[in-house]
Amino acid sequence: MTPPPTAPARAPRYWLMKSEPDECSIDDALAAPGATVPWTGVRNYQARNFMRDDMQVGDGVLFYHSSCAEPGIAGIARVASGTRPDPTQFDPASPYHDPKSPPEQPRWLLLDVQALRKTRLLPLPELRSHPELADLRVLQKGSRLSITPVDAAHWHRIVALLGEG
DNA sequence: GCCAACGTTGGC
DNA sequence: GCCAACGTTGGC
Numbered sequence: 001m002t003p004p005p006t007a008p009a010r011a012p013r014y015w016l017m018k019s020e021p022d023e024c025s026i027d028d029a030l031a032a033p034g035a036t037v038p039w040t041g042v043r044n045y046q047a048r049n050f051m052r053d054d055m056q057v058g059d060g061v062l063f064y065h066s067s068c069a070e071p072g073i074a075g076i077a078r079v080a081s082g083t084r085p086d087p088t089q090f091d092p093a094s095p096y097h098d099p100k101s102p103p104e105q106p107r108w109l110l111l112d113v114q115a116l117r118k119t120r121l122l123p124l125p126e127l128r129s130h131p132e133l134a135d136l137r138v139l140q141k142g143s144r145l146s147i148t149p150v151d152a153a154h155w156h157r158i159v160a161l162l163g164e165g
Numbered sequence: 166g167c168c169a170a171c172g173t174t175g176g177c
Numbered sequence: 178g179c180c181a182a183c184g185t186t187g188g189c
Contacts, residue, residue, distance in 0.1 A: 142169070
């Protein structure tokens with residue numbers, strides 16, 4: 001078997017990405033040039049590895065507001081680039097500064113996320129009210145991961161709940 | 166502000 | 178490699 005001349009496009013994957021609206025809300029993302037923001041500040045190896053190994057341009061993103069008065073899904077976005085080093089890790093003035101990250105081998109990565117549209121807010125309690133979403137990662141007890149994979153079935157259900165299905 | 170859950174660090 | 182201590186996350 002010879003490999004195909006171009007890599008076959010894999011099925012799109014889906015992700016939930018948490019953002020504190022005080023730092024970057026869905027409105028902030030939509031207002032950015034090209035509605036695209038560099039996803040800075042990921043400082044967790046599992047989340048970094050998702051970006052590096054599993055996320056591809058075009059993947060669907062549920063834009064989630066966390067650490068705020070009304071946590072929940074606030075918009076739809078897409079992965080808009082591959083990964084590159086997150087410059088904030090080398091900035092002593094940044095809260096994301098990591099003095100232990102070797103510049104010749106950066107520890108932390110980011111990718112671009114393009115906001116597609118703001119949706120109604122789908123609050124956490126409403127997500128929890130749907131039994132078919134019970135194993136959504138963000139609903140698990142103690143779930144702190146800022147980037148989590150979302151099953152296609154969950155994605156389609158949530159998009160429908162957002163009134164876009 | 167509280168606190169449960171989690172990830173990381175570092176002594177051994 | 179173990180594991181206690183610590184710092185952080187994030188809903189409430």
